[in-house]
Amino acid sequence: MKEETKGTGNQQVISVWVRDPRIQKNDFWHAFIDYEICLHTNSVSFTKKTSRVRRRYSEFVWLRQKLQANSLLMLQLPQLPPKNPFFSLNNAQQVADRMKGLQTFLEKILQSNLALSDSCLHLFLQSQLSVSEIEACVSGKTSFSVAQAVHNSSLRRFHSEEDLRKDLTVSCDSDSDSSECRDSRHQNKDLALNKSKSAVTLDLTGTC
Known part of the structure; x- marks a missing residue:
């Protein structure tokens, strides 16, 4: 037509x-x-x-x-x-x-x-x-x-990519039961703690 x-x-x-x-x-x-x-x-x-x-x-x-x-x-x-x-x-x-x-x-x-x-x-x-x-x-x-x-x-x-980013941010910032968001936060915290522990160990070793 x-x-x-x-x-x-x-x-x-x-x-x-x-x-x-x-x-x-x-x-x-x-x-x-x-x-x-x-x-x-x-x-x-x-x-x-x-x-x-x-x-x-x-x-x-x-x-x-x-x-x-x-x-x-x-x-x-x-x-x-x-x-x-x-x-x-x-x-x-x-x-x-x-x-x-x-x-x-x-x-x-x-x-x-x-x-x-x-x-x-x-x-x-x-x-x-x-x-x-x-x-x-x-x-x-x-x-x-x-x-x-x-x-x-x-x-x-x-x-849109923006919508996906917003959805991801909302799900991770909210009280979500998402294991992916929770694990990523704990992984970041663990990584920071491990770095600080490594730095302390090096300082003590240098002092000794």
Whole structure:
């Protein structure tokens, strides 16, 4: 799909595909299908020009609800493919129809400038964050920004080096039961004590 938008002298293109359905298992009894969303664009609306993420049907439902709420009902949103109580993960035709409906939904969404200004849409399309993490990021409750989450979308889970350092510092400074942090502190203390003992021994030897 290609959506062309005429900007200031330049032609902006947004291409999106929903493809590659895969069955994912939560446990022995529960499973679901997720789909790969591929995006390619030269639009100034997007920080990242190419991306690939995987989303399931329930996340599309969440996205539509969020876009509707954030637009204060000013945006007429397209419909998602209806939820079928008899939907089967092993029915190739049903899966293909739903996948086509999801792509049509995104194609129409990406034609709206109001939707393109919504951070939830960008994180949905170009980050590996879950829907709860997207809500936290948009609300400013995470240590990383929307742009950083999109930039690190190639990672399985978003963790910047700074976040990892912060997590390590917090875990070691808190009353943690982490043996690694506790051992490292004791090792440093033991090393300092051994050095001081060695220095005393040398002084005594020199005096004798």
